[in-house]
Amino acid sequence: MTEDLFKREATIIRHAEDLAASPDNVDNPLLPEFQSLLGHYMKLLNQAKRLVKMSDRMQGNLNILNEQLEHLSSIDGLTGIPNRRHFDEVLETELKRAYRDKMPLSVIMVDIDYFKAYNDQYGHMKGDKCLRLVAQTLSEAPKRPTEIVGRYGGEEFVAALPNTGMQGALIVAERMRTMIQDLDIPHESSPIASQVTLSFGVACETQYREERGAESLIQAADQMLYEAKRLGRNRVHPVCSDDTP
Amino acid sequence: MDELYIEATKSSPLVKFDPKNNVLEIVGESYPENAVKFYAPMFEWLNNNLGHLNSQPLTVNLNVSYFNSSSSKALMNLFDVLEETFQKVGKITVNWLYLGENETAQECGEEFQEDLEFLPFNLVKIENG
Numbered sequence: 001m002t003e004d005l006f007k008r009e010a011t012i013i014r015h016a017e018d019l020a021a022s023p024d025n026v027d028n029p030l031l032p033e034f035q036s037l038l039g040h041y042m043k044l045l046n047q048a049k050r051l052v053k054m055s056d057r058m059q060g061n062l063n064i065l066n067e068q069l070e071h072l073s074s075i076d077g078l079t080g081i082p083n084r085r086h087f088d089e090v091l092e093t094e095l096k097r098a099y100r101d102k103m104p105l106s107v108i109m110v111d112i113d114y115f116k117a118y119n120d121q122y123g124h125m126k127g128d129k130c131l132r133l134v135a136q137t138l139s140e141a142p143k144r145p146t147e148i149v150g151r152y153g154g155e156e157f158v159a160a161l162p163n164t165g166m167q168g169a170l171i172v173a174e175r176m177r178t179m180i181q182d183l184d185i186p187h188e189s190s191p192i193a194s195q196v197t198l199s200f201g202v203a204c205e206t207q208y209r210e211e212r213g214a215e216s217l218i219q220a221a222d223q224m225l226y227e228a229k230r231l232g233r234n235r236v237h238p239v240c241s242d243d244t245p
Numbered sequence: 246m247d248e249l250y251i252e253a254t255k256s257s258p259l260v261k262f263d264p265k266n267n268v269l270e271i272v273g274e275s276y277p278e279n280a281v282k283f284y285a286p287m288f289e290w291l292n293n294n295l296g297h298l299n300s301q302p303l304t305v306n307l308n309v310s311y312f313n314s315s316s317s318k319a320l321m322n323l324f325d326v327l328e329e330t331f332q333k334v335g336k337i338t339v340n341w342l343y344l345g346e347n348e349t350a351q352e353c354g355e356e357f358q359e360d361l362e363f364l365p366f367n368l369v370k371i372e373n374g
Binding site: 046047050051053054055057058061 | 321
């Protein structure tokens with residue numbers, strides 16, 4: 001690699017060597033000086049090659065560290081799933097794509113029911129364990145690689161489903177709800193069930209409506225989540241019906 | 246020989262000469278904003294003192310785990326000066342210390358070592374701690 005990189009220098013050396021070896025120059029009084037300078041040039045060139053090699057090596061290490069940092073800064077430390085910062089980035093990108101391709105995109109906001117009561121009864125260690133389990137399970141619900149589930153904060157999670165309309169998103173949310181219920185994590189202080197349950201709010205950006213942007217879409221899903229809570233929790237809102245676009 | 250002491254900072258190593266034991270040390274990471282300026286006092290010291298190497302041999306210990314490109318050029322300049330003196334009067338040994346797990350520091354030490362013809366240049370692996 002370095003040989004190709006320093007092709008020009010190699011040509012210069014060959015030229016200088018030819019000059020030094022030429023019979024025309026045998027008696028030139030500057031010949032010893034010329035050969036000494038050529039020697040210095042070759043030594044410095046070798047050093048330059050080593051410097052490039054070392055520099056590449058050091059930079060390679062920095063690049064690896066950079067990637068690790070990048071990864072760490074996109075992951076939620078407790079649950080190991082994407083954090084809000086990373087989720088927001090992905091949502092922005094996917095939403096732009098959806099607008100461009102005139103495809104729908106759905107967002108699901110998720111909240112653990114009576115999580116404060118859970119923490120109060122079982123303690124924060126168990127609370128953290130519950131968050132991890134819920135996060136891992138929710139992450140397993142999406143089927144397509146472009147779908148992402150992140151921790152939005154506290155006991156709130158969020159999913160973005162590109163190319164998925166309201167019908168599809170409601171099905172995914174319902175699947176998530178069932179998966180968590182089937183985990184059967186005991187929750188004695190919940191007034192609505194004997195195990196940990198979740199509420200879901202779903203909002204969809206479709207090609208039929210004007211573009212709302214990520215923030216409004218999240219807000220719309222949050223509003224639906226609020227409704228799901230108001231209607232008794234452990235449910236998906238809006239309710240799946242065939243006339244939803 | 247005179248004393249030399251440059252305190253380490255986050256981006257520059259400790260540079261120190263102990264006249265009692267005749268040991269020159271460079272320890273730390275080296276990516277100063279201006280490597281020429283940072284190493285200038287060391288080269289000045291070398292210039293003033295290498296002429297008076299006393300009967301005790303000079304040991305140069307380097308433990309530089311990370312360095313930027315201009316620092317590596319400065320180190321090469323250092324080794325060139327040392328090699329030149331070694332060819333005249335001998336009595337100089339360089340030790341390149343690196344942590345066992347730091348392959349990059351080891352490989353860079355090897356590059357420096359291969360670049361030298363006469364100067365004794367040892368690669369010394371040290372354990373973590």
